[in-house]
Amino acid sequence: MIRGKTGRTWRRRGVASAVAGVALICMATSCSSNTGVSTAGARTGGEVPADVQANVDAFMQKPTSIGITEPLKSKPAGKSVAWIGSGTQNDNTAYGSFAEAAAVLNMKATKLEAGADPQKAARAIEQARSQGFDAVVLSGLVTSSVGPQLAALHDSGVKVVGYSTSLEGHTGPSIDFSFYSLPEARRFGGIAGDWTIADSGAAAKVLIAYPPDIAAAVAQRDGFADRLKDKCPSCEVKDLEFSFSELGGALPSRIVSAVQADPDIDYVFGTFGGVFVGVPEALRQAGLADRVKGVTVGGTPANMIQITDGNMLAASLDQGLDYTGYMVADAVARVFAGQEVPVDVYRGLDMPVQLHTADNIDFDPTTDWSGEPQDFREQFTYLWDK
Structure with a gap:
């Protein structure tokens, strides 16, 4: 149970306030x-x-569980995927994990920088299309401002998976699947x-x-x-x-x-x-x-x-940033395999999450993370190898 105001007890030590990334x-x-x-x-x-x-x-x-039970039908061996993201610390961490998972799935991952500039995002999408990538991941981008470029990309046969693309559902114009919808x-x-x-x-x-x-x-x-x-x-x-x-x-x-x-x-x-x-x-x-x-x-x-x-x-x-990378890689693989991407996997959400307070942060936040199952990598790879 959480103590109310009358029972609050705080430890008061100094902490560096600079958060390296947003x-x-x-x-x-x-x-x-x-x-x-x-x-x-x-x-x-x-x-x-x-x-x-x-x-x-x-x-x-x-x-403790990723909440996904259906095995992957086939690995997307040889497929190339471009990650186009915001370039923040959290985005970079998620991409690092995505690249790790992509290698396990026999995909080749490449990062194309976009930042928060819609013009850069549009150029990155055009670059992905011209270079012949098989799939593109959009991470935290202004999808509504790159509609023509995104439509041309998708119409050329490129699979598109998003994370935090401001959709009211899991799919949208020229997007095969997206996590973290507005609901x-x-x-x-x-x-x-x-x-x-x-x-x-x-x-x-x-x-x-x-x-x-x-x-x-x-x-x-x-x-x-x-x-x-x-x-x-x-x-x-x-x-x-x-x-x-x-x-x-x-x-x-x-x-x-x-x-x-x-x-x-x-x-x-x-x-x-x-x-x-x-x-x-x-x-x-x-x-x-x-x-x-x-x-x-x-x-x-x-x-x-x-x-x-x-x-x-x-x-x-x-939510775990490393988990996010594996979750997105799993979604890309399932889109290639013609499978539905699992949703509602953790208490009505698309991903495991945890409320952190001083009562349950029992890990070193500079090296560990607790918003994800400890063995999530093994749980994903088990489904990919069945």
């Missing part, structure tokens, strides 16, 4: 903007709903909302910091806010929109100003771990370090250290 999630060309304050009356607290607490308890457990992002936000309800004793006022031009971030924001509205009548949320250029710069001071302006704010939900770059230090300098807890999705190893040090950030919902 977990970029796919940008959309147009997203609805959620501004203002959503309130639900006086925050007197109440009983944590049983289903909320049960959900938190379940996701606190370390995943899944909303579910991630809802799980973070459950943790906040449980930890606060059903009496939280939350500042939600998110970039409104990133579709998955908006979806996480909506999932979080909707969960609090449905399950916590005494909870309130207040939005703080920001741009990526503010990360680690203007954003920490903006969060401090928002907390100072509203003494009732006691939680900050950042839609990805990079939101908390410099925030604990800024709150400490303002004398607010003990007043606010942070919760995020897709934390980095540096975020795990913030959590274990009690350095403002208290919880993170995470």
Whole structure:
């Protein structure tokens, strides 16, 4: 069980605040903007709903199974795959694991840099088509801004698999399959909302910091806010929109100003771990370090250290980055084999995840990761070799 506010005990040691990379999630060309304050009356607290607490308890457990049972019919031997990604630290880690898995599947993986620039992404897609790759993986790209290039690629017979491509489902125009759809992002936000309800004793006022031009971030924001509205009548949320250029710069001071302006704010939900770059230090300098807890999705190893040090950030919902590479490689192989890609494999999600807090981070986050089954590689290769 998670202790509420009255039982919070934090360890307070220093931690380097610089998060080396931001977990970029796919940008959309147009997203609805959620501004203002959503309130639900006086925050007197109440009983944590049983289903909320049960959900938190379940996701606190370390995943043990990849949840996929159907063997791969045939390996895509000799196929070439281009990975076109955002180039962030998390993207690079996932690609490294993908290349490892591709070798096991007898595929050749190549990385083409795109970054967050739609023009670079378009050129990378054109390059993949001209060089004759058999498949392309799109990782966190602005797919809506590269429609013509993507259509030409797919029409030429190239298989396309995505991750965080801002689709409302698992398939879309010129995309054979994609993980982390917008409904899944909303579910991630809802799980973070459950943790906040449980930890606060059903009496939280939350500042939600998110970039409104990133579709998955908006979806996480909506999932979080909707969960609090449905399950916590005494909870309130207040939005703080920001741009990526503010990360680690203007954003920490903006969060401090928002907390100072509203003494009732006691939680900050950042839609990805990079939101908390410099925030604990800024709150400490303002004398607010003990007043606010942070919760995020897709934390980095540096975020795990913030959590274990009690350095403002208290919880993170995470999927394994190495697991992501193997999961995407498995999907590419199944698309080639004409098989359906497994979905709904872990508590209604497409991938194993874990809520990390100081109570269950029993690993070295600089070398290990706990958001994935420990033997996930063996579980995948068993299915590939049957």
